[in-house]
Amino acid sequence: DTEVTQTPKHLVMGMTNKKSLKCEQHMGHRAMYWYKQKAKKPPELMFVYSYEKLSINESVPSRFSPECPNSSLLNLHLHALQPEDSALYLCASSHPGLAGKSSYNEQFFGPGTRLTVL
Amino acid sequence: GEDVEQSLFLSVREGDSSVINCTYTDSSSTYLYWYKQEPGAGLQLLTYIFSNMDMKQDQRLTVLLNKKDKHLSLRIADTQTGDSAIYFCAEKTGFQKLVFGTGTRLLVSP
Numbered sequence: 001d002t003e004v005t006q007t008p009k010h011l012v013m014g015m016t017n018k019k020s021l022k023c024e025q026h027m028g029h030r031a032m033y034w035y036k037q038k039a040k041k042p043p044e045l046m047f048v049y050s051y052e053k054l055s056i057n058e059s060v061p062s063r064f065s066p067e068c069p070n071s072s073l074l075n076l077h078l079h080a081l082q083p084e085d086s087a088l089y090l091c092a093s094s095h096p097g098l099a100g101k102s103s104y105n106e107q108f109f110g111p112g113t114r115l116t117v118l
Numbered sequence: 119g120e121d122v123e124q125s126l127f128l129s130v131r132e133g134d135s136s137v138i139n140c141t142y143t144d145s146s147s148t149y150l151y152w153y154k155q156e157p158g159a160g161l162q163l164l165t166y167i168f169s170n171m172d173m174k175q176d177q178r179l180t181v182l183l184n185k186k187d188k189h190l191s192l193r194i195a196d197t198q199t200g201d202s203a204i205y206f207c208a209e210k211t212g213f214q215k216l217v218f219g220t221g222t223r224l225l226v227s228p
Contacts, residue, residue: 004160031214042206042218044163056214071208090160096214107216111159 004110008073012116015081021113023074023091031096032054032074033107035067037088049074050096060105087110121207122219126195129225140190140207140223147209149218150183152192155204164192164205182183194224 004025023032035043043069048056049068059090063085065077074091092107121142130136142150148169153161166182167174167190174181178192192208207219 033214042221044144044218045215046142048214050214056212092161094214105214106166109162111158113159114158 004091004093004108006089006110006113008113009111010114010116011093012118013078013081014118015083017081018077018079018080021076021089021115023093023110024072025078025093025108026072027093027108028071029093029095029108031094031105032068033092033094034074034076035090035092037090037112039087043090047076078115081115083117086116090113093114122217124205124207124219126220127223127225129227130197130224130225132197132199132228134197136201136224136226138157138194138196138205138207138224140192140219142188142190142207142219143217144209144211145188148183149210150190151208151210152179152181152219153206153208153218155206155221157203161206169196184194188190197224197226199228200228 007022032095033048034046036046037043045058046060047066052068067075090112091110094105094107138220149166151166152164152199154164165176165179165181168182178195202225204221204223206221208216213215
């Protein structure tokens with residue numbers, strides 16, 4: 001199984017709503033990632049979890065709150081979002097690699113959740 | 119910071135070769151990647167090259183790396199209509215961090 005699944009595929013929410021995006025993988029990967037991709041732009045890294053601990057936060061606003069409840073699941077909790085947060089949110093997973101050592105560590109991407117904030 | 123730059127658009131005819139170029143930013147990047155994104159989909163890794171290599175061939179794909187100029191290219195031989203997509207180069211700037219290029223939209227016409 002080399003698949004990363006994401007739910008929901010599409011989400012429309014108001015600025016006062018609270019919602020969550022979910023990501024799941026069963027490849028035994030211990031690194032999981034959230035990326036944000038605006039239309040006609042490249043993906044931008046938001047968060048990285050290694051061994052279920054947050055290892056990278058790319059100065060993301062606190063209205064985005066990630067959570068890694070176990071080694072297969074990654075959530076992104078959304079609260080009080082702004083219309084400019086509308087984007088495709090991509091999850092990825094990989095083997096975590098070793099800190100200080102560069103290695104190939106292919107990232108496998110899910111299909112994304114297309115989020116619209118009204 | 120600087121962007122990883124790619125040309126915006128490339129149009130070719132079916133059966134021709136396509137060459138997509140990328141100028142990356144970090145001379146210490148150890149791995150460089152090419153990803154493909156079809157409409158409404160996530161990213162699919164096509165190929166990668168380690169920084170101590172000049173060239174890598176993988177079936178229809180050829181990657182060339184010029185470290186001196188920080189230039190990476192992807193050549194697709196015998197391009198097919200199914201190759202129409204957006205192609206992103208990416209550099210590995212930290213042990214878990216990928217920075218993606220601006221993306222090149224490839225359109226293949228019959």
